[in-house]
Amino acid sequence: MTTADRTWRPLGISCLALAAAAAWIASDYAVGTVTAMGPGFIPLVVAAFLFLMGVLILVARGNDVAAEDADEGEDPATEPPALAPFGAIRPIGAILASIVAFGLAIKPLGLALTTFLVVLIGVYANRSARLVPALLLALGLSAGACLLFVTLLSLQIGLFPRFE
Amino acid sequence: MFDQSLLAGLALGFQVAVDPTNILFCFLGCLIGTLIGVLPGLGPTATIAILLPMTSALSPVAGLITLAGIYYGAQYGGSTTSILLRLPGEASSVVTVLDGHAMTRRGRGGAALAIAAWGSFFAGTVGTLFIALFAPLLAVLVLKFGAAEYFVLMALGLVASVVLAQGSVLRALAMIAIGLLFGLVGTDANSGQYRFTFGSYELLNGLPFVPLVVGLFGIADILIALEQARDAEASQAGKIGSLWPTREETKRAAPAVARGTLIGLFLGLLPGGGALMSSFVAYSVEKRVSDKEGTFGKGDPAGVAAPESANNAGAQTSFLPLLTLGLPSNAVMALMTGAMLIHGIVPGPRIMTNQPNLFWGLIASMWIGNLMLLVINLPLVGIWVQMLKIRYSVLYPIILVVSLVGIYSVDYSTFDVFLTAAFGLLGYGMNKWKCEPAPLVLAFVLGPMMEQYFRRAMLVARGDLAIFVERPISLTLLLITAALLAGIAAPHVRSFRRKAFAE
Known part of the structure; x- marks a missing residue:
């Protein structure tokens, strides 16, 4: 059996870490008895279950996935590396930045400017983005969003910056 | 008497359903469903997640009608691109490519589309009748359920969705554990203790549902698509x-539609089932039953009719466990549960008695929706094919903006927006x-309910776990769960999973 899958190690360790953290936090809550359970009872059970799964994933060493892949006749050689560090940074960075920008800007700047900013940042997640089409798209979507959400659906969102 | 109540219902x-507002939203849902069905890379799960907040402004009936329309509408749209472009717009239309596109190459693309549409319509009609017939029966049975039965039923739902779904069982179980953990965040209903809130005021009511699903389905999809630099090339339609x-062709397709x-x-009824598995299984069964002369894969109308009818029937009946048991059987149904909870409706057997408008309205709208889809799809097929010219580089900023405004509009909370980034x-x-x-x-959806039922069952039984095996319904459900778990290791289940998802 091939072990083309290399994600089992970080996944299993993450499960263990998350389970341990959850159990540690939950240890502050009253456990109670089985008849009258306290708020800490179920969290400990769930954490133990997650811990067990983490152990099993580490024990299986990726064979749980490799077996499925082999069944489906996938060529293990075409398996992409577990984490392609550089191909992904740009989209992740730009998309997450645009979401955070939305959160920061929507209250002070209003929908029109915020949408413009979000689209402008978001477009650069794409490797082949160019400035002029990006500006046009941002402008168009900004106008579209204001029309759709505020005029048609009448959401309670301010359109323009508030100067107070 | 029973028939009368069915007719009255x-x-x-x-x-x-024929109320003008509801008709309009049913139409909108079907339209959006067809659109995303046509567009590869944008599936019903992500779309329903993204549009979920928008529907919270509507009445519960109109909101659910719209979301349901998106789900079954996507099954129609997905077949169009499969047949004409050899490009399955939806996972559930993957097998339709084989014979559907072969028919197009022989110049019979229109016939293939018509077979798919009429087959889906027939399946949708039967599915609607099936729900109307069996939902009242099931709901009566469920009224006998106590806390123990509910707990075991939900555990069964979770386990079954793992066994029957795609991918590694271990990892799916680990994801269930994480989902349960997320469900625990917030104030404990019994003791008032804050759990896993990290001192955050916003988390006292628990992790919000919409940022979770939009992040996991919508935003994550965008990230993956961009990393792979996926940009659908404008392909030449047949x-x-x-x-x-x-x-x-009709003679060949009709029995396949029925099967x-x-x-x-x-298969739609099974947890983890729904449209996707139905179409795969129907194709392989049809191939075994009616591929006498080896015409499958070369443009056999039966190879289009069977999976397309099956995915639509499956999409319809997967609503049955949700409406009667309150048990979402797949991700889309989990989103529907979320939509109901946003409106303050608890899914389950009481919907039918407490909210007959919602229950019967939704069922009737499914039939009307299927009728509309026939009209939307067949004469307008040319327009849908044109939609494929929209490039992903334009599409994803639109998805991004709609998602963000949608999340923000639920509670006007920027915290929800930041959470979405984290879940993405x-x-x-x-x-x-x-x-x-x-x-x-x-x-995440079932966890909090399961905790309540489990604690209540333990309280009733004075901490004796035997309650789960002493009550007959609970014992039966428990045995089914155990059989499913045991089946994971059994070779024939493995091969069934393999066959169902082989492509």
């Missing part, structure tokens, strides 16, 4: 030809580590 349903199947519908009806990142990581988001969302 359906009459009430149609009365609700000639559509006459929309009327010949007599031989596909039957398979879809039952989590969804991306899960994809890299080959973990499916659906079990996590299912567990």
